[in-house]
Amino acid sequence: xxxxxxLLLLIAPFVWVNAQDSIKVDSSKTxxxxxxxxxxxxxxxxxxFIKVTExxxxxxxxxxxxxxxxxxxxxxxxxxxxxxxxxFIFGAKAINPNNTKEVxxxxxxxxxxxxxxxxxxxxxxxAPEEYCLELLIK
Numbered sequence: 236x237x238x239x240x241x242l243l244l245l246i247a248p249f250v251w252v253n254a255q256d257s258i259k260v261d262s263s264k265t266x267x268x269x270x271x272x273x274x275x276x277x278x279x280x281x282x283x284f285i286k287v288t289e290x291x292x293x294x295x296x297x298x299x300x301x302x303x304x305x306x307x308x309x310x311x312x313x314x315x316x317x318x319x320x321x322x323f324i325f326g327a328k329a330i331n332p333n334n335t336k337e338v339x340x341x342x343x344x345x346x347x348x349x350x351x352x353x354x355x356x357x358x359x360x361x362a363p364e365e366y367c368l369e370l371l372i373k
Contacts, residue, residue: 264371264372264373265371265372266349266369266370266371266372267369267370267372268352268367268368268369268370269283269284269367269368269369269370270284270364270366270367271284271285271286271287271363271364271366272284272285274310274312275346275370275372277339277341277343277344277346278341278343279313279314280311280312280313280339280341281312282309282310282311282312282338282339282346283309283310283312284307284309284366284367284368285307285308285309285310285320286307286308286363286366287305287306287307287308287351287363287366288306288307288308288322289304289305289306290303290305290306290351290355290361290366291303291304291305292304292305292326292354292355293355294355294356294357295354295355295356296356296357296358297357302326302327302328303326304324304325304326304327304328304329305324305325305326305351306322306323306324306325307322307323307325307351307366307368308320308321308322308323309321309322309323309338309368311339323336323338323348325348325350325351330348330349330350331349331350332349332350335347335348335349335371336348338370344372344373345372345373346370346371346372347370347371347372347373348368348370348371349369349370349371350369351366351367351368351369352366352367352369353365353366353367
């Protein structure tokens, strides 16, 4: 029993490292950037990037004990009518390029949350209209 547990503890780090390399964006996937107020249409449905309500991500030129997160509001429309607004959280422990989340699915395509840019720095604050929502479309 002890040897089995020891073996598992020795193998686990190598499995974890190999799993990190397996995420790739192939040619059947597209990353689309939406500025605040822009939308992406999928026939009668579309989603609109409404705003960023919080951005507590650690600036790139600072060392923090918590990486933070950004919260975005996305509106879902059908035939031009707002159906609902949803809040999505982006960050290291939420939606990010290694951990996408389905935002909208149709018969033809599926849209996943990917990231929010630009990433903060202490050199220049981000104006609300500068944010972009990056979506992965398959």
